[in-house]
Amino acid sequence: MHKEFLMGNAAIARGAIAAGLNLVAGYPGTPSTEVLETTAKTNDSSIYVEWSVNEKAAMELGAGAAYSGARSMVTMKQVGLNVASDPLMSLAYIGVKGGMVILVADDPGPISSQTEQDTRHFASFSKLPCFDPSSVQEAYDMIQEAFEYSEKYHTPVLFRPTTRVCHGYASIEVKDKEEYKVNKPEGFIKDSSKWVIFPRLSYNAHIHIEERNAELSKVFSEYERNIITEAGDKSCRRGIATHGISYTYTMEALRGKSAPRVFKVSTPFPFPEQAAVKFLEGLDEVLCIEELDPIIERELTYICGKYHLPTKILGKLTHNVKTAGENTCATVAANIAEFMGWEKPAAIEAETPPALPVRPPVLCAGCPHRASFFAVKEAMKGKKSVFCGDIGCYTLGNAMPLDMVDTCLCMGAGVNITQGIGKIEPDTSCFAFVGDSTFFASAITGAVNAVYNQADMTLVVLDNSTTAMTGHQPHPGTGRTMMGEVVEKVSIQEVLKGVGVKTVETVNPLELSKAIDTVKRVSAEKGVKAIVFKSPCAVLIKGNKPAVINSEKCTSCKKCIKTLGCPGIVLRDGRVTIENSLCTGCGLCSQVCPFGAIGGGEDAE
Amino acid sequence: MQSNILICGVGGQGIVLTSKLIAATAMEHDIPVMSAETIGMAQKGGSVFSFLRLGDDIYCPMFPEKTADIIIGFEPAEAVRMLPYLKDGGQVVVNTHPIMPVTATLSGSDYTGNEMLDYLQRNVKNVVLVDGNKAIEEIGSPKVLNMVMLGAAVRNGVLPFSVDDIEDTMKKTVKPQFIELNSKALRYNG
Numbered sequence A: 001m002h003k004e005f006l007m008g009n010a011a012i013a014r015g016a017i018a019a020g021l022n023l024v025a026g027y028p029g030t031p032s033t034e035v036l037e038t039t040a041k042t043n044d045s046s047i048y049v050e051w052s053v054n055e056k057a058a059m060e061l062g063a064g065a066a067y068s069g070a071r072s073m074v075t076m077k078q079v080g081l082n083v084a085s086d087p088l089m090s091l092a093y094i095g096v097k098g099g100m101v102i103l104v105a106d107d108p109g110p111i112s113s114q115t116e117q118d119t120r121h122f123a124s125f126s127k128l129p130c131f132d133p134s135s136v137q138e139a140y141d142m143i144q145e146a147f148e149y150s151e152k153y154h155t156p157v158l159f160r161p162t163t164r165v166c167h168g169y170a171s172i173e174v175k176d177k178e179e180y181k182v183n184k185p186e187g188f189i190k191d192s193s194k195w196v197i198f199p200r201l202s203y204n205a206h207i208h209i210e211e212r213n214a215e216l217s218k219v220f221s222e223y224e225r226n227i228i229t230e231a232g233d234k235s236c237r238r239g240i241a242t243h244g245i246s247y248t249y250t251m252e253a254l255r256g257k258s259a260p261r262v263f264k265v266s267t268p269f270p271f272p273e274q275a276a277v278k279f280l281e282g283l284d285e286v287l288c289i290e291e292l293d294p295i296i297e298r299e300l301t302y303i304c305g306k307y308h309l310p311t312k313i314l315g316k317l318t319h320n321v322k323t324a325g326e327n328t329c330a331t332v333a334a335n336i337a338e339f340m341g342w343e344k345p346a347a348i349e350a351e352t353p354p355a356l357p358v359r360p361p362v363l364c365a366g367c368p369h370r371a372s373f374f375a376v377k378e379a380m381k382g383k384k385s386v387f388c389g390d391i392g393c394y395t396l397g398n399a400m401p402l403d404m405v406d407t408c409l410c411m412g413a414g415v416n417i418t419q420g421i422g423k424i425e426p427d428t429s430c431f432a433f434v435g436d437s438t439f440f441a442s443a444i445t446g447a448v449n450a451v452y453n454q455a456d457m458t459l460v461v462l463d464n465s466t467t468a469m470t471g472h473q474p475h476p477g478t479g480r481t482m483m484g485e486v487v488e489k490v491s492i493q494e495v496l497k498g499v500g501v502k503t504v505e506t507v508n509p510l511e512l513s514k515a516i517d518t519v520k521r522v523s524a525e526k527g528v529k530a531i532v533f534k535s536p537c538a539v540l541i542k543g544n545k546p547a548v549i550n551s552e553k554c555t556s557c558k559k560c561i562k563t564l565g566c567p568g569i570v571l572r573d574g575r576v577t578i579e580n581s582l583c584t585g586c587g588l589c590s591q592v593c594p595f596g597a598i599g600g601g602e603d604a605e
Numbered sequence B: 001m002q003s004n005i006l007i008c009g010v011g012g013q014g015i016v017l018t019s020k021l022i023a024a025t026a027m028e029h030d031i032p033v034m035s036a037e038t039i040g041m042a043q044k045g046g047s048v049f050s051f052l053r054l055g056d057d058i059y060c061p062m063f064p065e066k067t068a069d070i071i072i073g074f075e076p077a078e079a080v081r082m083l084p085y086l087k088d089g090g091q092v093v094v095n096t097h098p099i100m101p102v103t104a105t106l107s108g109s110d111y112t113g114n115e116m117l118d119y120l121q122r123n124v125k126n127v128v129l130v131d132g133n134k135a136i137e138e139i140g141s142p143k144v145l146n147m148v149m150l151g152a153a154v155r156n157g158v159l160p161f162s163v164d165d166i167e168d169t170m171k172k173t174v175k176p177q178f179i180e181l182n183s184k185a186l187r188y189n190g
């Protein structure tokens, strides 16, 4: 053992490696991304690592490996599990041979997600055991245990950290290399009575799963991470039940106190019923402090009914804890103070500060998406049009002054939403914007659907040659894999032509007038047509010399600022100025300036 | 002993790196350490912070309001934004150079940073102002702002380290050709 300072996601990866991991696959998504990235970085090529095209592909890959006796892990964020839910539900019936951990990171807040869904529900829905770590150290230790349980019970298990555990850092105890487990997969052994799902098999499997989960509920009642911390003050008849990061907030709030009793639930499913009964013994009231959904609260309420216990269960359902958003040290301390009848932490008295500047996230300076959105906006000026967006950096195209994202739902949804709007509003020019990574992940089937069903729309692929939003992961169009191979790129244009899109034009959005002309020409055609805006993500390129404002020509009309909203152009003392530390010299603003006042942007040597 | 440190500023200023350097120094001295910071979409020009805790018996990296021993603010308004976290009698070290948000540029709002500095000086006893722009001009690299800020913070004696301690860790993490520049920045006292 030795100490290292690790991010939660890195600790999870390192724990999995120490547990003898053979294969990991996933799709990037905040807050889960660094788990796979760390595995790739730490890899001595004994572990197979891939970014799959989407979570469903990753789940199936992980299953195949685990059928063959490998220890496999698949990684995704909570909404990614929706995509992978089809294989998940069936895999729960089939089971695995090697240990398989499905890592799904939840995002209370939500901080960077579409929903506040709770993967603990997916655990009970799919009937799979679920582990819920509360700290970086616990995540490291627990993932190793998760592999053991998975292998022992021949079932995939869910491992569900939340953002604050994933992205928190801590100095933790980790194993030395010599202490790592080594797993040598036996290989796939044919047995169609085991690996081929049929109604008869599912019926029998269902019986078995229910028996196993009843047993696991007992086993988990003895699991050392489902801890009951007794109150020092024996007369206290109150308790707190909590989990994950909220457990640590609770313990911070109880520093120096001798009550109440605390129950930490680390395996929300199967729920450790016997441990819960022990916890509830002699208590009048219990406060459940949870993030996302009131799962522990419902379980305890059910257990009180089942065992005729008089304990009153409080939490989100009784409005004693807030129903949405993440908990913090402060909210938990306040919840506990109110529950215990303690004096509330004094409100902070301070002079009201001056109005603080708001800093919403914006597209980077020099981002090619800005040029693409602007080109379409200019081309469609005065025409009735709808712009459907999708998931990625380019969702930020919704902000002023671009204002070019009218809808955004979930990965790849924009294509067929556009189709739907067009069917009802045939006189509107309908555009779907989709990024390159999202295109591969889940927009290709949408394109086929639109072509086959005679949609009238323009599909705009924003191809910046990376998965920018989650930190620049490769995808099929980049020609690089996580094993470091250089492979043939999958061409977006060829895919589109292959599925029957007749017009597919590629243009660099930073050549503005050409881009505007292309949009005008292509969007006027009937049927499904596509424009690929190709220009690399500004963060990945070296960039040109910054733009230069010719102060004699600049009339301070501010057109550049008002139309583009690039962070590289700022107003200083009423003058339009280039922020040299940000400007990449992309040249977009110089093509917008009506007075030719912006120059510079030459190639940096 | 526990120390709660809050580093804040705007995406791209080197906040996260600063936090990592303090953590690495703590590791060198066998002091347990935890941290938490802004990651992801919000980093793009948004407010960025890092909570850092050193010492024994820490459960989580975040700490409640009124408990930070020191706030290292890389931008005046961001220091004010996080000020509720400062404990009574805590220390603020702040860069005087404001960063305009894109929204201010669009709406022509008149944020200058001075109103924030005035507010800090009115409301906090221990404030150290650092002219970050002057510093990076004199040293000759915009990349060392974080070292300038960290140096100023450490000289104040609130962190359990000396400038030498930080310098030792820095030498192990940066490329050899940048050591001198970074040392100069750490020791800059303009």
Ligand code: SF4
Pocket (backbone or CB within 6 Å): A365, A366, A367, A546, A547, A564, A566, A567, A568, A569, A578, A582, A583, A584, A585, A586, A587, A588, A589, A590, A601
């Ligand atoms: S050249 Fe103009 S549009 Fe491009 S990054 Fe610089 S300021 Fe922004």
Ligand code: SF4
Pocket (backbone or CB within 6 Å): A362, A363, A364, A366, A367, A368, A369, A393, A464, A468, A469, A537, A538, A539
């Ligand atoms: S990371 Fe790349 S794609 Fe994302 S906003 Fe910045 S330049 Fe645009």
